[in-house]
Amino acid sequence: MQAAATERLIQPARNVQGSLRLPGDKSISHRYALLGGLAEGTTRLSNFSTGADCASSLACVEALGAQVRRDGTSVDITGVTGHFRPSASPLDCGNSGSTMRMISGLLAAQSGTFTLIGDPSLSRRPMERIRKPLAAMGAHLDLTDGHAPIAIHGAPLTAIDYTTPIPSAQVKTSLLFAGLQADGTTTVREAVRTRDHGELALRAFGAHVDRTKDSVSIAGGQQLRAIEAAVPGDLSSAAFFLCAAALFPGSNLIFDELGLNPTRATLLDVLTALGAHIGVLNLETKNDELIGTVQVNAPPAGLIGTAISGALSAQLIDELPVLAAIGPYTQNGIRIRDAQELRVKESDRIALVAANLRAMGAEVEEFEDGLDVPGGQMLHGATIDAGGDHRIAMAFSIAALRAEGDTLIRGAESAAISFPEFFDLLDRVAER
Numbered sequence: 001m002q003a004a005a006t007e008r009l010i011q012p013a014r015n016v017q018g019s020l021r022l023p024g025d026k027s028i029s030h031r032y033a034l035l036g037g038l039a040e041g042t043t044r045l046s047n048f049s050t051g052a053d054c055a056s057s058l059a060c061v062e063a064l065g066a067q068v069r070r071d072g073t074s075v076d077i078t079g080v081t082g083h084f085r086p087s088a089s090p091l092d093c094g095n096s097g098s099t100m101r102m103i104s105g106l107l108a109a110q111s112g113t114f115t116l117i118g119d120p121s122l123s124r125r126p127m128e129r130i131r132k133p134l135a136a137m138g139a140h141l142d143l144t145d146g147h148a149p150i151a152i153h154g155a156p157l158t159a160i161d162y163t164t165p166i167p168s169a170q171v172k173t174s175l176l177f178a179g180l181q182a183d184g185t186t187t188v189r190e191a192v193r194t195r196d197h198g199e200l201a202l203r204a205f206g207a208h209v210d211r212t213k214d215s216v217s218i219a220g221g222q223q224l225r226a227i228e229a230a231v232p233g234d235l236s237s238a239a240f241f242l243c244a245a246a247l248f249p250g251s252n253l254i255f256d257e258l259g260l261n262p263t264r265a266t267l268l269d270v271l272t273a274l275g276a277h278i279g280v281l282n283l284e285t286k287n288d289e290l291i292g293t294v295q296v297n298a299p300p301a302g303l304i305g306t307a308i309s310g311a312l313s314a315q316l317i318d319e320l321p322v323l324a325a326i327g328p329y330t331q332n333g334i335r336i337r338d339a340q341e342l343r344v345k346e347s348d349r350i351a352l353v354a355a356n357l358r359a360m361g362a363e364v365e366e367f368e369d370g371l372d373v374p375g376g377q378m379l380h381g382a383t384i385d386a387g388g389d390h391r392i393a394m395a396f397s398i399a400a401l402r403a404e405g406d407t408l409i410r411g412a413e414s415a416a417i418s419f420p421e422f423f424d425l426l427d428r429v430a431e432r
């Protein structure tokens with residue numbers, strides 16, 4: 001269901017302070033929901049993501065025969081012990097590329113035909129990247145001009161050895177999920193190590209997964225067992241507040257029980273390179289996922305500026321919009337390259353970041369694979385078009401905190417795709 005369009009007025013802030021415990025990580029919640037749906041037994045999850053995207057994953061496994069009971073952020077999933085039931089109606093993945101791509105890997109090996117649909121944004125996103133390797137394993141996927149709707153004709157699968165042409169954790173995970181049910185050992189190789197929550201989740205559910213520096217392998221025919229898990233706080237949601245705090249000398253923001261998986265935590269290195277002070281304490285590991293407390297303080301003399309390219313761009317892909325949005329407030333600007341994937345996310349994030357920065361009075365240069373955002377600029381409040389994209393709505397709410405005058409975010413409801421609490425928490429930590 002499409003949320004009603006809403007607008008949010010963001011007033012400039014004087015400082016950012018407080019302590020936050022964030023809802024569960026979106027990437028981990030998706031994987032636990034999908035694997036819990038397939039496993040034997042009842043998976044009990046706490047601090048499950050509150051975003052609409054992960055609700056789409058839960059709804060899909062429920063439509064496929066799993067039993068789902070949800071009470072706020074506590075979710076119990078009784079799985080189908082390896083055999084999904086074909087659903088009479090299409091499986092609606094909503095806005096969620098993760099749901100669509102990863103569930104395709106699970107369904108490719110199941111008997112029956114499954115139809116996947118999504119909202120207009122998801123229906124524009126490229127799906128050939130999963131069709132090709134899943135077809136090489138023996139499944140048959142009918143795309144609609146390279147996109148959803150997708151009809152998956154499941155079949156017995158044969159393992160493959162596949163190198164992903166574009167670094168993508170969604171594609172890697174989809175293939176590992178298919179490989180779990182294939183004949184033989186499936187290997188996925190990647191030039192850049194993308195987030196490894198798929199590998200860690202498979203292990204948590206009892207599967208054996210082998211890793212080398214640049215490959216992951218899984219033998220087919222393994223059965224999954226239900227787990228009990230608390231989902232770590234979402235670092236990509238924290239990113240907006242980390243960047244906000246980095247903008248205000250005198251700021252102090254603390255996050256408890258935040259997911260700190262090293263394949264996700266590159267933002268902390270970038271903020272350190274920008275001059276922010278980042279403290280990490282209380283580290284522990286749960287279901288192989290690193291969790292800890294993070295404290296951020298802004299540098300008294302302001303942020304320096306940095307260039308992001310190559311592997312860093314792939315590892316920071318979800319954090320690039322907010323980094324670009326605070327670029328004008330740095331001394332030397334933010335330069336981003338090798339990030340062409342931003343153009344095929346929930347929106348064309350390069351074009352929307354450039355357009356919205358210009359609306360706030362910034363000078364910015366757009367490239368096919370990135371942006372140059374010069375530093376030392378003062379922005380003014382403006383009307384922002386979030387383009388239905390949660391990360392654009394939130395990134396420009398952060399840019400608005402240091403602007404002169406108020407900023408109106410159009411399409412603010414899209415924040416609920418990953419982070420429904422965003423605006424309330426922003427009001428809590430932003431001092432006006």
Ligand code: S3P
Pocket residue numbers: 026027028030098167168169170171173194195317318341
């Ligand atoms: C995700 C992987 C990334 C990311 C997305 C979530 C995941 O996409 O942008 O928000 O959970 O695996 P790609 O794998 O397509 O780069």
